[in-house]
Amino acid sequence: MSDNPYQDDHGNKDASITNTQGVGTMTPAHRVSGETHYVGGGPFLIGDTMTGGYGKGPDILHDCTIAVDKGEIAVIVGPNGAGKSTAMKAVFGMLDVRAGSVRLDGEDITNLSPQDRVIKGMGFVPQTQNIFTSMTVEENLEMGAFIRRDDISQTMEQVYDLFPILRDKRNQAAGELSGGQRQQVAVGRALMTQPKVLMLDEPTAGVSPIVMDELFDRIIEVSRTGLPILMVEQNARQALEIADKGYVLVQGRNAYTGTGKELLADPEVRKSFLGG
Template structure:
């Protein structure tokens, strides 16, 4: 039985040399998958490949038993994949509510309900709904970014280093929200630098080195793996 989203044998790069070689990543609903690895290991590239932002030489991507390898990023969004980039992930000159509306751009139905759901998930958003997103604090901006992605009611949510540059308290909060989102039935893929904390909440983890799967396993198992600890988690 294949997973909900299964990407196998992804090989490719930005036109020059390949950055990822035969990379496999799979994720199921109600599951958090974390991709960790040293700088330049191809973590972000792998995620971009899953989003269709780079073209792959090889590999197949199956979402909910249909092939999405040939779809454009926009069509993948429509198919149910949402993405939160690491930087520039909000419309800073739009209000919080407008950010959410833009997130739901492709939806034809009423989005009021979804907006209310998100306000329940992130109560701070409701108070700031008419404020420009660019004027919020770092942690709140991250919430806006995640909220915007959730507006399409995605089946798969991908986050590129959602905790980069935020305080430990905010990091904890963000991870808690991600778990809440997971429990609502979404498949979640996270690329993280803060490997320890991320693996803590992960159901499954991949360690990428040189663009290849080096280790993979359940989050706790990876945390306990001596070799992984020594090489990537600082002992």
């Protein structure tokens, strides 16, 4: 982690909410979608020089690289239409990567489906439609663990410790919650898989500044367990303040890469993307 003092007042280092050895308790209900092979080396998770788009459409990403290591928060920022969410979806297997590769913990997983990437240890929280509104909070969390075969009670308690409001509302329909509380349900449900890496697509979209700060606090706390977090965020300045690593994308390409502090201090980044 960085020496950002904003990150130093969170003490949860209980790594058991993650599964550092992989998601061994999960059993796929289908055949593996593609071949994988071990290549070793490099960052813990990397989408390496990815070029691709949706279906038979044009390329949206062009030699785009994003990566995150253990214990890091990596943030993807940029203007609207820059390909931020597309880059994350490419890493998660939701669009065709026509060139480049995706590697997780040294294993090339480029040909795996999103379902198989979850089994390998990816936790993904989409920006919208990320909860079951008619189910209770606790039922949503249970759904997050549906491919686990071990006891999930300890993980659920850890999620409740991380998001105390969810314990209070555990029997309430998730659709009745506020926007910020819904996001906590979505993140909590992803954590129920005991992932090796957590991917968040604009987790603070549509919430108030106070709720945004609270969500960032919780994201920091999760990261301090050692779980790598890759995050797309529109609130660029605030996101870079908590980021160990930052990627600025423009038209599907890497425009600037550096630590959060470096990007915040870069005059061109400040002028073009942070309002001066």
